[in-house]
Amino acid sequence: MTVEVSIPTILRSYTDGAKAIDATGTTLDEAVADIESRHPGLRERLVEDGALRRFVNVYVNDEDVRFLSGLATPLADGDTVTILPAVAGGAEGAR
């Protein structure tokens, strides 16, 4: 399965500036492993202890994979995967 993965600005240092890259895999986890083989370091920015990091959102087509099966979410040929860091923060932990 080949899918197109869109890369947010902050992670484009891993993809030589590319906004989108192709990846193969039958699940999101496999696609991330495939990306890691060509763009080392990216996986760690997305995955921690075998699960997606809390403040990284990953969508398959239009659906947040948290509402699907997380890293086990199946991929079909031509799917689009979108990675977006959460936009979050707040006064918790104010100096």
Place this chain on the structure above:
Amino acid sequence: MLVIAVEIVEEIVAHARRDHPDEACGVVAGPEGSDRPERFIPMVNAARSPTFYEFESGDLLRLYRDMDARGEEPVIVYHSHTSTEAYPSRTDISYASEPNAHYVLVSTRETGAELGAYELRSFRIVDGVVSEEEVRVVQALDQVEPPPNPQRRPSP
């Protein structure tokens, strides 16, 4: 330095007052690479909290798709602090993920939802390092003169 139109400053402050005591958040988008904050986009704080904000996941995807389609990027990411100063917290710093954006903070701790003095400051947050920058409020983006009404300018 952030150059911002007075109209956008007023929108950001009005949003912060409207959502007080919860934190308000949003984006001002502009053409990619232009550094021009042109399109004010208030967002819903999915956390509905006085000490935390987060764009709702579906809203976030729609926002970025829309900006992409228009050739825009988030020039400003803004949010309010409602009981502390307008300075990035540890939380703000750890989640900051737009290295090209101006992070604008507004504090409503003095006047809450009411009109009156407010604090608005702007920062770059890159790799965990915060640098404050000057905010120049202009009548319109292409005009460098400050607006005629000094009361409209943010407190220093």
